[in-house]
Amino acid sequence: xxxxxxxxxxxxxxxxxxxxxxxxxxxxxxxxxxxxxxxxxxxxxxxxxxxxxxxxxxxxxxxxxxxxxxxxxxxxxxxxxxxxxxxxxxxxxxxxxxxxxxxxxxxxxxxxxxxxxxxxxxxxxxxxxxxxxxxxxxxxxxxxxxxxxxxxxxxxxxxxxxxxxxxxxxxxxxxxxxxxxxxxxxxxxxxxxxxxxxxxxxxxxxxxxxxxxxxxxxxxxxxxxxxxxxxxxxxxxxxxxxxxxxxxxxxxxxxxxxxxxxxxxxxxxxxxxxxxxxxxxxxxxxxxxxxxxxxxxxxxxxxxxxxxxxxxxxxxxxxxxxxxxxxxxxxxxxxxxxxxxxxxxxxxxxxxxxxxxxxxxxxxxxxxxxxxxxxxxxxxxxxxxxxxxxxxxxxxxxxxxxxxxxxxxxxxxxxxxxxxxxxxxxxxxxxxxxxxxxxxxxxxxxxx
Numbered sequence: 365x366x367x368x369x370x371x372x373x374x375x376x377x378x379x380x381x382x383x384x385x386x387x388x389x390x391x392x393x394x395x396x397x398x399x400x401x402x403x404x405x406x407x408x409x410x411x412x413x414x415x416x417x418x419x420x421x422x423x424x425x426x427x428x429x430x431x432x433x434x435x436x437x438x439x440x441x442x443x444x445x446x447x448x449x450x451x452x453x454x455x456x457x458x459x460x461x462x463x464x465x466x467x468x469x470x471x472x473x474x475x476x477x478x479x480x481x482x483x484x485x486x487x488x489x490x491x492x493x494x495x496x497x498x499x500x501x502x503x504x505x506x507x508x509x510x511x512x513x514x515x516x517x518x519x520x521x522x523x524x525x526x527x528x529x530x531x532x533x534x535x536x537x538x539x540x541x542x543x544x545x546x547x548x549x550x551x552x553x554x555x556x557x558x559x560x561x562x563x564x565x566x567x568x569x570x571x572x573x574x575x576x577x578x579x580x581x582x583x584x585x586x587x588x589x590x591x592x593x594x595x596x597x598x599x600x601x602x603x604x605x606x607x608x609x610x611x612x613x614x615x616x617x618x619x620x621x622x623x624x625x626x627x628x629x630x631x632x633x634x635x636x637x638x639x640x641x642x643x644x645x646x647x648x649x650x651x652x653x654x655x656x657x658x659x660x661x662x663x664x665x666x667x668x669x670x671x672x673x674x675x676x677x678x679x680x681x682x683x684x685x686x687x688x689x690x691x692x693x694x695x696x697x698x699x700x701x702x703x704x705x706x707x708x709x710x711x712x713x714x715x716x717x718x719x720x721x722x723x724x725x726x727x728x729x730x731x732x733x734x735x736x737x738x739x740x741x742x743x744x745x746x747x748x749x750x751x752x753x754x755x756x757x758x759x760x761x762x763x764x765x766x767x768x769x770x771x772x773x774x775x776x777x778x779x780x781x782x783x784x785x786x787x788x789x790x791x792x793x794x795x796x797x798x799x800x801x802x803x804x805x806x807x808x809x810x811x812x
Contacts, residue, residue, distance in 0.1 A: 409601035413520050416603075419593035420516050427512065430505045437498045444490035448480040453659070474672055476659025486648045496637055503631035510627060512592070514790035518783055519589040523603040525779035526582040532775065533575040536768050540564070540571040543764065546751060560757045567761070607778045608732075610725055611785055611796035616718050622792035623710050632703035639696035714791050721784035727777040731770055739767040 421427065455474040547564040550556035586598040623629070656675045662668070746763040749755040785796055 410604050411600035411602070412604050413517065416516050416520055416589065416592070417513060420512060421509065423593040424512060425594065426508060427505070430501070430508075433501055434498070437494070437501060441491065441494035441498065444494040445487065447487060448482060450477055450479045452477055453657070471664040472661060473664070474659055474661040476657045476672060478655065478657035481654040481656060489648045496634070499634045499637065500631070503627055503634045506627035507631060510790050510793060514786050516589075516592055517786035517789075519585065519592065520603060520605070521607075521779050521782045521786065523582070523585045523589055524605050524607045524782075525775055526578065526585050527603065528607055528775045528778075529772065530575070530578045530582055532768065532771055533571070533578040535771075537568070537571040537575050539764055539768070540568040543760065544568050546747070547757065550751070550753075555753055556757070563757070607775065607782070608728065610721075610728075610778075610781050613722075614796060616715070619714060619718065619788060619792050620711065622794055623714055624707065626710065626791060626793050628706060628710065629703065632699055632706065636696070636699045639692065639699055710791055714788065717784045717787040717791070721781050721788065724777045724781035724784060728774055728781060731774040731777070736767070736770050736774065739763070739770055743767050 453474075453476050455476075457472040457474075459471045544561075544564040544567075547556055547560050551558060551561045586600070586603075587596070589603075590596070590598040590600075654675055654677055657673065659672045661670050661672045663670075743763045743766075746755055746760050750757070750760040789795055
């Protein structure tokens, strides 16, 4: 395969990428939090969403095919512009026969040039279909890029959440160790039965297993993220970003208006223009072409020459082509129906993502401001009371597990809020954050 910069349609490909960047399709609610990653390169062991997007757009195989598709369509467009070719024919009659027609004495030799006169402006109609196909490919590239950017963001959020869960599992393991020391101390003082020590030891080992499981899951998610730019072994250790920065709130009606400008909807307008061109091309086929020929005939017997001219026109071309015209018209009407169906689907997706995002943000806010602080205070008080013998072991363990469960729910809700935000940005093709990225942005530098 040729390198990307040697592909015949690299300029068209580059224009499409610049369009995506100018439309603000970079999922900026996470980039908004990368103050260190936007203006300075991170450490070798870290990666930012900016870099993940850059590498995916430049190296993902699903986008690498578009330059070659552009090249194929450009070749088709050149072919569509060609006029009918000329044919040279040579006919020899009355040769190698019998009697008077033996040998070449009575031969008649005709040399003629022939071609076709296209009626109904067929050449212009072919060009319209060729350009329409190129516009369709351009729109498909935008949709594919949006989908890929959304996938990058979702996988990046999964890595961020997994990193937070690993840290939470470490805290849980540390809490389990602290609990074991407290239980062992009370057991030595005769205030706790040996069975509670065994249970605390088991809880400590379970916490270690949970930490190992979270670490393994994080490793897998890193591989899944790296696969988007064709790397099987991740070359980063940490994904940078704030899991609890959600961007701006926008009214649903405003987002819905933006959805109608989504490339997935724009593609139907392009398809409609293509179908119009196909209908026009089908109708031109109802106009019969004229085949003409002009040549010279030589009669060997009389040593005379004469001009030969002729033309032919197929009959009933319009009736024979009526089926093709009806098919093209039906496909043209189908596009408008498909557009309405897609709009309804996008409305449903946006409604679900919008309200689920709001619910997730509310959950995170409530957990951070009310539930988790209360559970932390309760754990401290329960631990002190357990050490004094006022509470039992189960009370202490329950207080610890309630806090860990709330913190895990907070991380999962934050990841859900970011994921739904990415879905909204993919549907609207615009970022939720209002921050604009200038020349200092590492991504904007690639779009120039």
